[in-house]
Structure formats: C-alpha cells, structure tokens
Amino acid sequence: MAVSDQVLPSGVAARELSESDLAAAMALSQEAGWNQTAADWRLFLELGHVVGLTRSSGALIATAATLPHGGGFGWISMVLVTASERRRGLARWLLRRCMDDLIAKKLVPVLDATPAGRMVYLGLGFNDCWAMRRAVAQQVRSSSQRGAQEGATIRPIAEEDWSAIIALDTDVFGADRSRLLRRLAARLPAAALVAERHGRVVGFLLGRDGRTMNQLGPLAAGDESVAGALLSHALHTISAPLAIDLPDRHSRLGEWLSTLGFKIERPLTRMVYGRSHAFDDTARLFAIAGPELG
Ligand SMILES: CC(C)(COP(=O)(O)OP(=O)(O)OC[C@H]1O[C@@H](n2cnc3c(N)ncnc32)[C@H](O)[C@@H]1OP(=O)(O)O)[C@@H](O)C(=O)NCCC(=O)NCCS
Numbered sequence: 001m002a003v004s005d006q007v008l009p010s011g012v013a014a015r016e017l018s019e020s021d022l023a024a025a026m027a028l029s030q031e032a033g034w035n036q037t038a039a040d041w042r043l044f045l046e047l048g049h050v051v052g053l054t055r056s057s058g059a060l061i062a063t064a065a066t067l068p069h070g071g072g073f074g075w076i077s078m079v080l081v082t083a084s085e086r087r088r089g090l091a092r093w094l095l096r097r098c099m100d101d102l103i104a105k106k107l108v109p110v111l112d113a114t115p116a117g118r119m120v121y122l123g124l125g126f127n128d129c130w131a132m133r134r135a136v137a138q139q140v141r142s143s144s145q146r147g148a149q150e151g152a153t154i155r156p157i158a159e160e161d162w163s164a165i166i167a168l169d170t171d172v173f174g175a176d177r178s179r180l181l182r183r184l185a186a187r188l189p190a191a192a193l194v195a196e197r198h199g200r201v202v203g204f205l206l207g208r209d210g211r212t213m214n215q216l217g218p219l220a221a222g223d224e225s226v227a228g229a230l231l232s233h234a235l236h237t238i239s240a241p242l243a244i245d246l247p248d249r250h251s252r253l254g255e256w257l258s259t260l261g262f263k264i265e266r267p268l269t270r271m272v273y274g275r276s277h278a279f280d281d282t283a284r285l286f287a288i289a290g291p292e293l294g
Contacts, residue, residue, distance in 0.1 A: 008090075012053050012090070016050065021050075026038055036292065039208075040210075044065040050078065053094065063079070064095065074108070076095065076109050079095065079111075111126070112269065127275065128270075129278035132267070133245070133248060135263065135264055136243045136262065137263070143260055151197055152197045157185060158194075161194050168203075174280045177294070184206040190238050203222060203227060204230070205217075208290075215243045216287060217244060219244075219287035224286070227287075231244075231286075243265070
C-alpha cells in the first residue's frame with residue numbers, strides 16, 4: 001500500500017523532524033527506557049530521516065527513522081509510540097512510510113525488532129532472519145586479559161587502519177556504512193580497537209556512550225578468539241553499566257560474558273522485508289552496533 005492510501009487518525013499529522021525536535025524525541029526514547037542520547041538522534045537527522053507524528057497541540061507522539069546504507073538495503077528504527085497512543089495503527093502507518101521511502105531508493109528495508117515491534121512488522125511482510133540477545137552488566141568482574149594467547153595484538157584504531165576496517169565491515173555487515181563507523185569511533189574512543197595478526201587487521205570493535213550505559217559494538221572478527229580478545233581488552237578500560245547485542249549463534253562468547261557478570265536483558269530479531277535471509281555474515285559478526293543502527 002502506498003503512503004497516499006493510508007489514513008492517520010483524526011487530529012494526528014506527520015512531518016519530518018529536525019534539530020529543534022531533539023528534546024521531544026529524547027523524551028519519547030526515554031519514556032521507552034531506551035539508551036539513546038541526543039547524539040544518536042542527531043545521527044539519524046544527519047545521515048537519514050526521522051518522521052514524527054504530532055497532535056494538533058504540536059506534541060510529538062510517535063517517531064520512526066530511516067538510515068540508508070551504501071549496499072542494497074536501508075535500516076528502519078526508532079519506532080516509538082507514546083504509551084497513551086498505542087494500538088491505533090500509528091506504528092503501522094510510520095513503518096509503511098519508512099518502507100516506501102527506502103523502496104523508492106531501491107533499498108530493501110531491514111530492522112532489528114523488539115518483541116512488541118516484531119508483532120507490527122510481521123504483519124507488514126517482514127520475515128525473521130536471526131535472533132540475538134542484549135546482554136547487560138551493571139559491573140564487570142575482573143578477568144585475565146585475552147589476546148596474546150590468540151596470537152592477536154589488540155591496539156587503538158589508527159587512521160591508516162580505516163580502509164581495512166571498512167572493507168571488513170562491508171563484507172560482514174553487507175553494506176558500506178563508513179560514515180556511521182567514523183562517528184562511532186569518536187563517541188567512545190576507548191572502545192575503538194583493532195585486532196592485528198601477522199600485520200593484518202583481523203577484527204575491530206567500536207562502541208558508544210548512552211543515556212544509561214555504554215554500548216559495545218559493532219564487533220566483527222575472523223573468529224571467536226579474536227572477538228573475545230577485543231572484548232576482553234575493552235572490558236578492562238570501559239566503565240559499566242555496559243550493553244552488548246550478541247547474535248545467539250555465538251553462545252560460547254555469551255557464556256563467557258555471563259561469567260563476567262552479564263545478564264540477558266531482552267531478545268531482538270533481525271528482520272528483512274520480503275526475503276528470508278539477511279545481508280550480513282553472522283559467523284563473523286559478534287556484536288551489532290545496536291538495534292537502531294544494525
Ligand atoms: C511497538 C510499538 C511501536 C507499537 O506501536 P503501535 O502504534 O501501538 O502499533 P500499531 O497500533 O500500529 O499496531 C499494529 C499491529 O501490530 C500488532 N501489535 C502492536 N503492538 C502489539 C502488542 N503490544 N502486542 C501484540 N500485537 C501488537 C497488532 O497486530 C496491531 O494491529 P491491531 O491493533 O489492529 O491488532 C509500541 O508498542 C512502542 O512504542 N513500544 C515501545 C518501543 C518499541 O518496542 N518499539 C519497537 C522497536 S523495534
């Protein structure tokens with residue numbers, strides 16, 4: 001169905017959001033208990049689009065964002081409806097609008113769904129691709145640092161690493177998102193790490209600060225031992241509370257994190273519109289950047 005065929009409830013209007021809407025947008029993500037900061041919302045304003053629904057009073061009651069990537073797909077996220085306005089079709093309307101936006105750019109819509117969001121997206125033609133869990137630690141127990149025994153050197157990202165990082169991420173994530181990665185590197189510099197083996201970049205980690213906790217990811221690596229070494233290095237320097245969104249298939253890494261004090265907070269599902277397989281390579285994707293970023 002095209003956007004023009006859809007009707008919003010009376011008294012509700014849609015418009016593109018801008019910098020002046022940041023405080024209202026933050027209030028919505030905070031109401032849902034989410035971790036985004038104003039810098040996260042700004043990412044969507046600068047690299048993508050945010051559509052908002054308002055009441056005639058001007059109050060912002062719902063949002064959704066699109067983030068086009070350089071490959072054949074684009075992200076939909078920040079789907080939020082204030083509690084008092086739910087089950088009136090607002091999320092469904094916003095999703096259709098975002099889907100039309102991406103499809104017009106010849107991009108397949110992809111997203112990471114909370115259990116409540118998944119109920120909306122299933123009815124719109126999105127399919128489940130793979131599952132992940134958010135692991136959160138209020139405090140991280142100390143452990144011996146991994147790395148040397150895996151034959152990998154872990155060190156801060158240097159400017160000359162970026163072409164290898166972007167090549168690895170494009171291969172693993174499935175699209176060039178270099179502008180986003182560069183921004184994340186500035187958000188939590190202590191998490192911006194590469195793993196090097198025999199002079200080659202074999203993995204990288206980025207992270208970002210959040211409203212309630214720091215988040216680690218994306219984490220791409222050639223194998224689980226390199227991924228563990230990158231995480232181990234970061235966990236020694238970055239303060240808790242901390243969140244990591246880990247694909248379910250990497251259960252051994254999940255078990256190791258649980259020994260350090262991480263607990264599963266909630267499940268998330270990667271969903272793609274109109275096809276049953278995702279664009280990424282989860283064998284080498286050990287943590288996503290976050291459900292809102294992919
Ligand atoms: C998930 C959320 C965005 C849904 O917004 P909404 O405007 O209430 O959703 P809609 O009214 O458009 O729902 C469309 C359909 O999705 C399904 N659905 C929506 N919410 C549901 C729920 N909580 N449980 C079961 N089904 C649900 C229903 O089939 C619904 O159609 P119906 O009301 O005719 O039965 C809203 O609950 C929310 O903001 N939750 C907190 C943040 C969040 O999890 N966002 C999703 C991120 S991926």
